[in-house]
Amino acid sequence: MRTFMTTVTAAAAAALLLTGCSGSMSGGHGMASPSTSTTGAATLRTGLNTIFAEHVVLASAATGAALDGRDAEFKAAAGALDASSVAIGQAIGSVYGKDAEAAFLPLWRRHIGFAVDYTTGVAAGDRAKQDKAVSDLVAYSQDFGAFLASANPNLPKSVVAELVKHHVVTLKDVIDAQAARDHGRAYAAMRTASAHMAMIADPLAAAIAKQFPDRFPGASTSVSAGLRTTLNVALREHVYLAAFATGAALGGRDAEFKAVANALDANSVAIAQAIGSVYGKDAEAAFLPLWRRHIGFAVDYTTGVAPGDRTKQDRAVSDLVAYSQDFGAFLASANPNLPKSVVADLVKHHVVTLKSVVDAQAAKDYAKAYGGERTAAGHMQQIADPLAEAIVKQFPDRYRG
Numbered sequence: 001m002r003t004f005m006t007t008v009t010a011a012a013a014a015a016l017l018l019t020g021c022s023g024s025m026s027g028g029h030g031m032a033s034p035s036t037s038t039t040g041a042a043t044l045r046t047g048l049n050t051i052f053a054e055h056v057v058l059a060s061a062a063t064g065a066a067l068d069g070r071d072a073e074f075k076a077a078a079g080a081l082d083a084s085s086v087a088i089g090q091a092i093g094s095v096y097g098k099d100a101e102a103a104f105l106p107l108w109r110r111h112i113g114f115a116v117d118y119t120t121g122v123a124a125g126d127r128a129k130q131d132k133a134v135s136d137l138v139a140y141s142q143d144f145g146a147f148l149a150s151a152n153p154n155l156p157k158s159v160v161a162e163l164v165k166h167h168v169v170t171l172k173d174v175i176d177a178q179a180a181r182d183h184g185r186a187y188a189a190m191r192t193a194s195a196h197m198a199m200i201a202d203p204l205a206a207a208i209a210k211q212f213p214d215r216f217p218g219a220s221t222s223v224s225a226g227l228r229t230t231l232n233v234a235l236r237e238h239v240y241l242a243a244f245a246t247g248a249a250l251g252g253r254d255a256e257f258k259a260v261a262n263a264l265d266a267n268s269v270a271i272a273q274a275i276g277s278v279y280g281k282d283a284e285a286a287f288l289p290l291w292r293r294h295i296g297f298a299v300d301y302t303t304g305v306a307p308g309d310r311t312k313q314d315r316a317v318s319d320l321v322a323y324s325q326d327f328g329a330f331l332a333s334a335n336p337n338l339p340k341s342v343v344a345d346l347v348k349h350h351v352v353t354l355k356s357v358v359d360a361q362a363a364k365d366y367a368k369a370y371g372g373e374r375t376a377a378g379h380m381q382q383i384a385d386p387l388a389e390a391i392v393k394q395f396p397d398r399y400r401g
Contacts, residue, residue: 036399037392038385039218042225045205046385049229050236051091052197054084054377057240059112059171060190061370063119064178070251076366080374085109095208095215096151107147111140111164115171122179134172141165154207163200170196183259187241191263194237198229224399227278228388234271235380239354241267242295243373246302246358268292278391279334290330294323294347298354305362317355324348337390346383353379 036042062077085108093101114136121129145161170193177186202220209216219225241264248257268291276284297319304312328344353376360369392399 036218036222037224037228037388039225040216041205041209041218041220042222042228044208044216045202045220045225046229046232046381047091048201048205049198050232050381051084051088052201053194053233053236054240054374055081055088056167056171056194056197057190057237058084058370059115060174060178060186060193061244063115063175064186066116066119067123067175067178068253072364073247073366076370079367080370081112082109083374085112095212100151104147107144111137111144111168114140115168115175118172119175122175134168137168137172138165141168148204152207152211154210155204159203160200163203166196167193167200181255183256184262187244187259187263191237191266194233198233222400224388224392227391227399228385230274231384231388232381234267234274235384236377237267238264238271239350239377239380240373242298242354243357243361243369243376246298247361247369249299249302250306250358250361264295265292268295278395283334287330290327294320294327294351297323298351298358301355302358305358317351320351320355321348324351331387335390335394337393338387342386343383346386349379350376350383 058077058081062074062081065071065074065077085105088108089101089105092104114133117136118130118133121127121133141161141164142157144164145155145157145159148155148160149157170189173189174186174193177183177189205220209218209220241260245257245260245264248254248260268288271291272284272288275287297316300319301313301316304310304316324344324347325340327347328338328340328342331338331343332340353372357369357372357376360366360372
């Protein structure tokens with residue numbers, strides 16, 4: 001199903017490898033039934049959630065760079081944002097065909113243009129331009145609602161329009177906080193705006209699965225599908241927040257670094273709580289300091305890169321590689337379906353992709369840095385999907401369809 005479904009299919013294959021499952025994913029005659037976390041409907045829900053959340057994160061990065069006068073970074077973030085828009089268009093096209101994809105992309109890009117108008121109005125203190133942009137965005141929500149309603153009878157125009165309007169409002173909150181240089185509020189608002197996208201992605205996935213049950217079997221609303229989506233979104237957010245933190249540190253933006261570091265730690269707590277919801281409070285308490293350790297090593301690498309201290313960089317990389325073994329051992333001890341060596345190798349790849357981002361940021365190659373962020377975020381699915389599948393296999397009674 002083009003780019004969108006190719007990515008998630010690869011991750012599903014990794015899940016099969018890690019959990020030792022066999023047979024077809026189709027659940028056809030004579031084949032093993034698919035897990036409720038790997039059905040077509042569950043895959044659709046996860047894919048839509050991650051790509052819509054990425055849209056918010058990249059839009060926030062672009063407006064933040066624009067308001068701060070970092071022109072080269074703004075262009076790179078805007079380029080990554082448009083690449084994300086193309087991917088969203090391809091996701092729509094994978095369901096409704098090329099004509100729908102061709103109609104969707106310029107429609108989606110329109111609201112990004114209006115957000116840019118609002119940002120330039122804020123930067124100039126031009127109230128009239130700000131008000132016009134907000135008016136355009138509210139009107140746009142009706143157009144977007146009409147588009148989806150015309151494609152899918154399970155999506156009422158008024159409901160979709162209201163959800164999109166709320167997306168506009170939450171993104172406006174981010175821009176206002178960025179303009180006020182209230183970095184703490186800006187990053188908190190970004191996380192809120194990103195989380196809100198589930199209110200669009202989840203109903204859209206459910207409506208598509210209802211419209212095309214043969215193509216998207218299973219229940220997108222199952223508990224196991226929710227687990228898979230939660231892990232994917234949280235781990236991808238980790239990558240973006242870590243990259244924003246290292247970017248701020250290397251750019252000498254201390255106030256922003258402190259704010260995004262706090263947001264990154266809040267994300268770490270949320271990931272630990274997700275682990276705790278499965279394995280209990282003791283596991284949550286053990287996981288959080290372990291997870292924080294690799295963030296500390298990433299900070300060590302960044303502070304080594306800044307002054308060109310090769311010894312410190314090498315030490316941080318060595319610590320991160322050793323950490324991947326500790327993390328693999330932790331998950332393997334909790335779940336027999338997660339081989340330590342496989343988990344460790346996936347975590348090591350996470351470390352390598354994040355290191356590439358830091359190196360690009362230090363070289364001020366912002367296009368490479370944002371491309372690297374999207375790659376590193378995408379790789380987290382290779383951890384999140386197998387973890388979700390292994391948990392479902394371990395606790396089948398708790399994660400029924």
